[in-house]
Amino acid sequence: MTPAFTGTAFAGAAVAVSAAGLAIAAVNAVAAPRLRADRPVTEPVTVCVPARNEADTLPLLIADLRAQRDVPDLHVFVLDDDSADATGAAAAAATAGDARFTIESRAGDPPSGWLGKTTACARLAELAAGRDGILVFLDADVRLAPDALAAAAGALRRLRVDLLSPWPYQVAVTPAERLLQPLLCWSWFASAPLPVANHGLRPSMAVACGQFLVFDAAAYRAVGGHRSVASCVAEDLELARMLRRSGRRTAVALAGHLASCRMYSSAARLRDGHGRWLWTQFGSPAGAAAVLGVAALGYTIGPALARPRRWGLAAFGCAVTSRLLARRAESGRRLATRDGLDAATHPLAVAGLAVLTVDSHRRNRAGSITWKGRPLATRARIAGP
Template identity: 55%
Template sequence: MVTAAANLRSAPRLRVPSRTITEPVTVCIPARNECRRLPALIEDLTGQRGVEDLWVLVFDDASTDDTAAIAEAAVAGDPRFTVVRSSDEPPPGWVGKPAACHRAREHAEALHPDRGGLLVFLDADVRLQPGALAAACSALRDTGAGLVCPWPFQESVSIAEIAVQPLLAWSWAASLPVRLANRSLRPSMAVACGQFMVFDSAAYHRVGGHGAVVNSLTEDLDIARLLRRRGVSTHVVAAGGVATCRMYEDARALRSGYDRWLWTAFGSRWGAVTALGMAGSAYLLPPAALAVGRGRVRRWGAVGYLAAVTSRLCARALERGASPTATDVAGAMGHPFSVTATAALTVSSHLAHHRGRTSWKGRALS
């Protein structure tokens, strides 16, 4: 609770700058089967302000729908946009997302070999306010970092999303002093979000870019750790005021998304067992003591439960960039259910991986 409250007060937030970004800004969008969500992002990018030299490459990653055609229609001939169609599947051992990012950057370099400047990767489900890109690029240069990850507000609509999605930001906001983590080069203190990543182009190339992590299911975190091991700082910045993302639209999509990578989260099965046991002790025993205990046990349970709820609300307010809503409060009150749901997702992910059934967007991952 103390860490989350401290971060709410002091963690950096993305601010729209008053100055114009004059450096070249290249945006790469890896898109596979994103015909429904991609047009909204393209519209957001056409409305960006404060970036003088913007070029966007949309990379259609062997989509089985009309992603490329829809993207070209949304671009409507804007010379700042290029749509590249690819029918190539990732080579053996390569994971789809980092492979698509790597190939998108290769195409960008082939088309503009001397462009340099800043390199941005955006997922198709991200939504941007008009000053978001300028704010992110300004944050990179102001901090002197090689990578800035603006953390979009994770929109949650369905019950499954409300239960699980806020835990993504809570996992670091409640456990890691963000300002200290941003100043550190410790790989273990890196926080990253692959939905929105802004690189110094030279630093990105120096470590091999996504080509160095093409076999990773958590390429965002792995590339941030790689940068830190090479002496390049990485920063996470709360961006809820200017960027949002809705990753999943129902419980089935959410489960599939977490099945894809959650088995990697704790290093091993025993690591997962240990982490889930600790989470159960910290976040399930107190509400149980509050519900059925007496006297001192019940008071202890109340303190533990309210501390968890408070940390969840602080993290959500930091992520949102505004006061928590009634939905946020309801989600925080149901924190024990969220922990239980995440434990179930972790077990599901391990089972799917063990059985060789892990897949994402029609591609087998294990």
């Protein structure tokens, strides 16, 4: 194979992959549902917050929940999951005696075959068993605008789904965050056309973000809730897939103007956080290699080796534009200069994701993955397609 032919082959692959991603992102920029505050919620809304070592972040979420509007029948259950810090005391102080909040503590490691988060969420679901209507799971590091819950509940019913995943704006501050965190939204925004993904029942096209999940309470219980995904690292995605397998619809909606989350505040935490679940993606190491190979053709190696060079530049332009469309939609606000600078690093970001994925598989094989002081790999399983 001559170098010229190789460059042309890379050019064709790069342009095809990146242009397809841009086309899907353009469709989603127009068609993706967005949360909107419109009317008061007339049914019960129950919020469940699992919290482990969240003494600094949990009070901020509690303050946001206390400020919610147009949710007259609201109750919040908070579970302090064997924290080593003052999470429980911080939660109690933040609620200030608000009768809408119930705080419970749980001690000890998860039972055999369970992970920490699924254990905590299943316990919270038990506490909420006497309440019907809408069941919400929120991570402790999520921030909410005052209309967020009402808008999410309204969207669940307006879209006629059993699970709505409002996608929060992923806050990125440090260089590592700015490089990689925007890929979370871009990865589905440029690959899953929502007019198809949100309206079908194909499990492989489900999109979910465990930071903010809104369920029809009866549907959640009908599929077994978190008990049915006890050992899944990606329990959010597996719950969405289970609902679809049972004939129930799920959807993702853009919520960045009403909800945000800063997942990891350092490069080390980002590596550990992504490392705990990236090994579960794409079904197997072979599946991960195939997906990352296509990504490399479209966004890293392909554009770099494409000949003529204008093809490589075209592929790079498509990649940057798709990422900007995803970031604009995710944030719900105008793009800033830094967004453009971050998008220009897209080839490095995709390469960084590949490195993190390989590292996650390596650590999983070694049994060395931990999260918040607990081992994961020895008891976790991969969600089904």
